[in-house]
Amino acid sequence: MREIIFDTETTGLDNRADRIIEIGGIELFNHFPTGNTIHIFINPGDQKVHPDALAVHGITDEFLKDKKPFADVAEEILTFFGDAKWIAHNATFDMGFINAEFARIGLPPILPERVLDTLSMARRKHPMGPNSLDALCRRYGIDNSHRTKHGALLDSELLAEVYIEMIGGRQAAFGLSTVSKSNQAARGDMAGDDDEVIAAVLERPRPLGSRLSQTEEQAHEALVAKLGEKSIWAKYANLD
16 A cells, blocks of 8 residues: 655645645555655745745745746656555645645646545544644654754654554554454454554464565665654664
8 A cells, every 4th residue: 555645835824825835745655664755845936935934934935936836846746646645734734735736737636535634633543632743743752853844855754653653653564454444343353543444463374575676675774764763664674
């Protein structure tokens, strides 16, 4: 199962007028990072960065003036995402902007069934909150001390760690398959986080071989090294 954990930064809050200026994403395969990422800064044309947005992400109009417009990077974005699930924190916001940008250049929207909102997941799992990305990092012991401002790729890296923890942590990254709720009920399992699928550990007579190519494994190792020893991926890499 292929998933893309992604985030966007924008010129403001209104997707009818404001524009995406940064998108970052991390590819997961069976809940495990492959090392493949996307990170693009985007020229918003005549739309200026609102001062409130600038205070959040620090991306200036001057920095963006030589970047490509969304129309010139849309194909790269769609190729990277492919048929994967789009996963974001407060996905309604990000997908509102994504689909508004697609509409401006005559492309169809990403349908809701292809989107997973980790904020909704967190609210179901932790109804008393808080459930911001920073709060969830604290809850799960994920180091976000280097997050002084929002950034699409950095936030995607942190969200990937949070997402794995919310669906079961290490076991989810190594031994989980998805079963329907009807199968879960028949087996009497009690675990479950998402409305769509339930993750359950299935015993096998022999372990499955890795589906990652040598190049993908090397890319993953490079990503783990970049994230540092406090990252949960570093813990996974040390497992037998």
